[in-house]
Amino acid sequence: IYDCKFCINRITSDVKRAKFSPQEVVWLTLQFYRRNYIEGLFLSSGIFESIDRTMEDLVEVARSLRQDHKFGGYIHLKVVPGASPEMIAKAGRWADRVSANIELPTQPDLDQLAPAKTLASAHKSMGQIKAEVERSKDEKHLKAAPYAPAGQSTQMIVGATPASDADILGQSQ
Numbered sequence: 001i002y003d004c005k006f007c008i009n010r011i012t013s014d015v016k017r018a019k020f021s022p023q024e025v026v027w028l029t030l031q032f033y034r035r036n037y038i039e040g041l042f043l044s045s046g047i048f049e050s051i052d053r054t055m056e057d058l059v060e061v062a063r064s065l066r067q068d069h070k071f072g073g074y075i076h077l078k079v080v081p082g083a084s085p086e087m088i089a090k091a092g093r094w095a096d097r098v099s100a101n102i103e104l105p106t107q108p109d110l111d112q113l114a115p116a117k118t119l120a121s122a123h124k125s126m127g128q129i130k131a132e133v134e135r136s137k138d139e140k141h142l143k144a145a146p147y148a149p150a151g152q153s154t155q156m157i158v159g160a161t162p163a164s165d166a167d168i169l170g171q172s173q
Contacts, residue, residue: 001047004103004114006157009046019048022060029065033073040074041065043095051080055087062094074150079129081122088128092136092148099153100125105163105171113160119171126154 003010009017020028025043032038043058058077065071077095079088092098102122104110110117129152136147158168 001049002114002116004117006113006160007046017046022057022064025061026064026069029061029073030069030071033071038073040076040096042076042078044078045080047080051082052084052087055080055083055091059087059090059094062091066094076150079125081117081125083125085128088125089132089147092129092132093145095148097150097153098129098148099155100129102126102154102156102171104157104161105167106161109161109163113157122154126152 001011003012007013008015029038029041041061043061045054045058047054062075062077065073065075074097075095076097076099077091079091079098079100081100083091088098100122102119103114103117107119110119129148132147133152136144140146156168156171
C-alpha cells in the first residue's frame with residue numbers, strides 16, 4: 001500500500017506481486033532448514049492492507065516456527081514502523097533479533113522517496129523495541145523467555161538523496 005520509490009513492490013510499480021501465507025512461509029523455511037540450505041530466517045514484508053495486519057502475519061510465522069515446530073534456527077523479524085505496541089511485543093517474543101528501518105537520513109528525504117513514512121514513527125517503534133529488550137533483561141530472574149535476545153538493529157539507505165555525512169551520522173546516533 002506504500003509508494004516507496006526504492007521498492008519494486010511499491011503501489012505504483014507495474015509488477016506482479018505474490019504473497020505467501022504464514023503457513024507457506026513456515027513450510028518453506030522448514031524444508032530449507034532440514035536440508036541445511038539455511039540456518040535462519042529474515043522476515044520482512046511490504047505493507048498490505050495495514051501495518052498491524054502485515055505484522056500479524058510476520059509474527060505468526062515466527063510463532064508457528066518456534067512453538068508449533070520447535071524451530072531452533074535464527075529468526076530476524078523486521079518490525080514495521082508504526083506497528084502497535086502489542087505487535088512489537090509479540091515480535092520479539094519469537095524472534096532472536098528485531099529491527100525497524102529508519103530508511104533515510106532526513107524527513108525531507110522520506111517525504112521525497114517514501115512519503116507514507118516518518119522518522120518519528122521509526123524512532124517510536126525503535127524506542128518500543130528498546131523498552132521491551134530492557135524490560136526482558138529486568139525480568140530475567142522470573143525465567144521469562146527473553147525478548148529479542150540478539151537485540152535490535154536498523155538500516156538506512158545512504159546515497160539516494162543529497163543528505164550530508166553529518167545528516168547520516170546524526171541520524172545514526
